[in-house]
Structures are given as C-alpha cells and as structure tokens.
Amino acid sequence: ACALAVLAMTANGRSKDLTLARGNDSLPRAMAARVELKLEAPVQAVEATPDGVTVRLPSETVRADAVVLATTASAAARIYRAGDRIERELMATPYGSVIKVGLATKRDWSDDPGLRNVWAMMIPRGERRQIVSVTIESAKDPERVLKGGEMLNLFVTPDNAERMMDWPDEQVVSAVAADVERLFPGALAAKQFTRVVRWREGMPKSPVGRARALAEYRRTRPRDARVWLAGDYMGMPWLESAIETGTWAASRIVEG
Ligand SMILES: Cc1cc2nc3c(=O)[nH]c(=O)nc-3n(C[C@H](O)[C@H](O)[C@H](O)COP(=O)(O)OP(=O)(O)OC[C@H]3O[C@@H](n4cnc5c(N)ncnc54)[C@H](O)[C@@H]3O)c2cc1C
Incomplete structure (x- = not known):
C-alpha cells in the first residue's frame, strides 16, 4: 500500500520525486x-x-x-x-532498526545505462543479503558529492540492523563489504571514507490491523x-x- 501511495504521489511515476537540497x-x-x-x-x-x-x-x-x-x-x-x-x-506501534552505511567513492557509476536517473533502489527479497536498499546521492543532487565521485547510502536489512546495532563501525562495514562489492563492483577499492549511522527506532512497522486502528482513531x-x-x-x-x-x-x- 505504501509503494502504491508513492506511485500516486508521483502520478504513477510520471512526475519526479523531489528531495530537499540541503x-x-x-x-x-x-x-x-x-x-x-x-x-x-x-x-x-x-x-x-x-x-x-x-x-x-x-x-x-x-x-x-x-x-x-x-x-x-x-x-x-x-x-x-x-x-x-x-x-x-x-502508541505500541513497533519500529524496525535502520543502519545506514554512507560510502563516499572516488568514482561514479553515471556511465552505467542501468543506473541512469536512478536515485534509489530496493534489492528484491530473493536477492537480498545484508543490504536492503541503496540511494545514489548525486542523482538526488549533484552538489552533494565531489566531482567525479559518488556517495552511496547503503541501508542494512532490518534484521541485520538489529543484530549489528551495537557493533563498532568497522565491524558493520566489514560485515556488509561482500554485499556492497556484489552490488557496486569496485566501490570499496574506490572508497574515500565511510560513515555508519544508526537509528534503533528507524522506521515504524505496519502490522496487520494498524491501518484499521488508524482509521478508527480518526x-x-x-x-x-x-x-x-x-x-x-x-x-x-x-x-x-x-x-x-x-x-x-x-x-x-x-x-x-
Ligand atoms: C535513514 C532514514 C532515511 C529517511 N529518508 C527519508 C526521505 O528521504 N524522505 C522522507 O520523506 N522520509 C524519510 N525518512 C523518514 C522520515 O525521516 C520520518 O518519516 C520523519 O522524520 C518522521 O517525522 P516525525 O516528526 O513523525 O518523527 P521524528 O522525526 O522521529 O521526530 C520525533 C521527535 O520527538 C522528539 N522526542 C522524543 N521524545 C521526546 C520527549 N520526551 N520530549 C520532547 N521531544 C521528544 C525526538 O527528539 C524527535 O525530534 C527517513 C528515515 C530514516 C531513518
């Protein structure tokens, strides 16, 4: 339902998603x-x-x-x-944990035809390992990255995020390294720096019955x-x- 709501906001994908420049x-x-x-x-x-x-x-x-x-x-x-x-x-709505690994690289993927105009992607459940989704920051706003470089924001799957929440940054980065390499070959070799950010309560979940409870509330x-x-x-x-x-x-x- 959430995916359909996003499609509706963008006129079934015909209009552009926007982000805040700053x-x-x-x-x-x-x-x-x-x-x-x-x-x-x-x-x-x-x-x-x-x-x-x-x-x-x-x-x-x-x-x-x-x-x-x-x-x-x-x-x-x-x-x-x-x-x-x-x-x-x-108020008992549960949350999924979110860990984001920001990876700044010295190269970009702008010449990859499969990534043209792509600013975010979800990895299909069957192909998912440690990473669930990726955003490509230069596609949102070129000003956010150094020229010729890229900023990939790699989101760890919620179950892995829960498991890794208290791990040191380096351990999180090495745990996702193979998956990053699988999705963006060469990204780690071109690394400038990484930054790990954690949200223990990152995203509200929507257990069955929640939408009904919301409708009743309103x-x-x-x-x-x-x-x-x-x-x-x-x-x-x-x-x-x-x-x-x-x-x-x-x-x-x-x-x-
Ligand atoms: C990694 C990540 C990326 C995201 N990217 C996007 C995106 O690109 N686009 C988008 O639309 N959404 C995005 N979201 C979702 C978006 O951030 C949230 O939906 C939004 O911030 C929710 O706003 P909110 O006001 O409900 O809650 P929050 O932003 O969580 O605000 C709740 C506030 O309550 C305060 N608070 C808690 N306890 C107390 C207290 N006792 N007294 C006083 N204050 C208190 C907290 O300090 C906090 O400031 C993202 C979320 C995450 C985690």
Missing part, C-alpha cells in the same frame, strides 16, 4: 525558525484534564488547551500514560480531546505523511 533536516530547521521552540527540553509527562493539558519538563510545567504529541510512538507511550485503548494500541476522536497523536507512525513512514498527521491533529484542535 537535506531533510532543513525542513524542521526552517519550521523552527518561525515558531517558539525549546531545545533540550525532554517532556517527562503529558497529563490531560477536562479543561486542558499539563506538560511536565524537568525544570518547568507548561499548561496548554491541547497538545499535538508528535514524538515517536514509544516515547509517546512513556510520557502519555492515560491513553485509551486505541491510543495505547497505536473516526472516533472526540472533538474536545486534549491530546492528539501525530507522527509518521500515525500515517506512512515519510515526511509528507508525518506532516499530514500533524496538520490533521492541529486542524481538529482549531475546529474543536
């Missing part, structure tokens, strides 16, 4: 520049009462009419303990609800969907 974090940075923001302020508890919400931080307590709770699911479950059945079910939330859940686990695992869940929640509060 990286995905430029979006939250741009938004942060326009609103009042508190950094290093971990919320410890969100408590709803009939006339508002109390948000407890280590050194202060904030009162609000309503809250859009947009942390990851597990963090939401920790700080918002009074959730009802459907909220608890959604259908049944009372208009005067004080706490509204948002984030990619409340929709699909990408930026546009995460934003849509937040704007949906905010518009319910405003209409309230």
Whole structure:
C-alpha cells in the first residue's frame, strides 16, 4: 500500500520525486525558525484534564488547551500514560532498526545505462543479503558529492540492523563489504571514507490491523480531546505523511 501511495504521489511515476537540497533536516530547521521552540527540553509527562493539558519538563510545567504529541510512538507511550485503548494500541506501534552505511567513492557509476536517473533502489527479497536498499546521492543532487565521485547510502536489512546495532563501525562495514562489492563492483577499492549511522527506532512497522486502528482513531476522536497523536507512525513512514498527521491533529484542535 505504501509503494502504491508513492506511485500516486508521483502520478504513477510520471512526475519526479523531489528531495530537499540541503537535506531533510532543513525542513524542521526552517519550521523552527518561525515558531517558539525549546531545545533540550525532554517532556517527562503529558497529563490531560477536562479543561486542558499539563506538560511536565524537568525544570518547568507548561499548561496548554491541547497538545499535538508528535514524538515517536514509544516515547509517546512513556510520557502519555492515560491513553485509551486505541491510543495505547497505536502508541505500541513497533519500529524496525535502520543502519545506514554512507560510502563516499572516488568514482561514479553515471556511465552505467542501468543506473541512469536512478536515485534509489530496493534489492528484491530473493536477492537480498545484508543490504536492503541503496540511494545514489548525486542523482538526488549533484552538489552533494565531489566531482567525479559518488556517495552511496547503503541501508542494512532490518534484521541485520538489529543484530549489528551495537557493533563498532568497522565491524558493520566489514560485515556488509561482500554485499556492497556484489552490488557496486569496485566501490570499496574506490572508497574515500565511510560513515555508519544508526537509528534503533528507524522506521515504524505496519502490522496487520494498524491501518484499521488508524482509521478508527480518526473516526472516533472526540472533538474536545486534549491530546492528539501525530507522527509518521500515525500515517506512512515519510515526511509528507508525518506532516499530514500533524496538520490533521492541529486542524481538529482549531475546529474543536
Ligand atoms: C535513514 C532514514 C532515511 C529517511 N529518508 C527519508 C526521505 O528521504 N524522505 C522522507 O520523506 N522520509 C524519510 N525518512 C523518514 C522520515 O525521516 C520520518 O518519516 C520523519 O522524520 C518522521 O517525522 P516525525 O516528526 O513523525 O518523527 P521524528 O522525526 O522521529 O521526530 C520525533 C521527535 O520527538 C522528539 N522526542 C522524543 N521524545 C521526546 C520527549 N520526551 N520530549 C520532547 N521531544 C521528544 C525526538 O527528539 C524527535 O525530534 C527517513 C528515515 C530514516 C531513518
């Protein structure tokens, strides 16, 4: 369903996928520049009462009419303990771990006809070993790589990512080396540097029944609800969907 949603967003592949030139974090940075923001302020508890919400931080307590709770699911479950059945079910959404091995090379694959206009690929399940997908950064934005070089972002399969989560970087890189070489022969010999990045809760999973729970949540939330859940686990695992869940929640509060 997620793959079909992406196809729908790109008019069945006729229009181009776009990316943010200065990286995905430029979006939250741009938004942060326009609103009042508190950094290093971990919320410890969100408590709803009939006339508002109390948000407890280590050194202060904030009162609000309503809250859009947009942390990851597990963090939401920790700080918002009074959730009802459907909220608890959604806040229990499991995540897959993600490890990305960024490999900067001194050569590129731009002359490979099979890779023309390809910025990302998934390895079919039957052919998968350690790597599940690859993005080719120069195809997203040539400015991201040095001339004549390439930046391959290689994503380790979720089960391997879980297994390798606490391994040192060098061990992760050597564990995926044979698979990298199989997919991009010569890439390691042309290596400039590697960078390993880990997300223990990288991508929300979608167990059977989750979409039904989401539909029920949207259908049944009372208009005067004080706490509204948002984030990619409340929709699909990408930026546009995460934003849509937040704007949906905010518009319910405003209409309230
Ligand atoms: C490797 C990788 C590559 C990706 N690439 C893409 C891509 O190219 N395009 C795309 O559209 N999507 C991509 N995604 C998915 C995208 O990053 C997510 O869907 C999106 O960031 C989800 O946004 P969110 O606001 O729901 O959650 P998050 O971005 O996870 O934000 C949750 C926030 O809650 C904060 N938080 C947690 N606990 C507390 C607390 N107690 N108090 C206060 N704050 C708290 C966290 O610090 C965090 O900032 C990628 C994801 C990964 C892991």
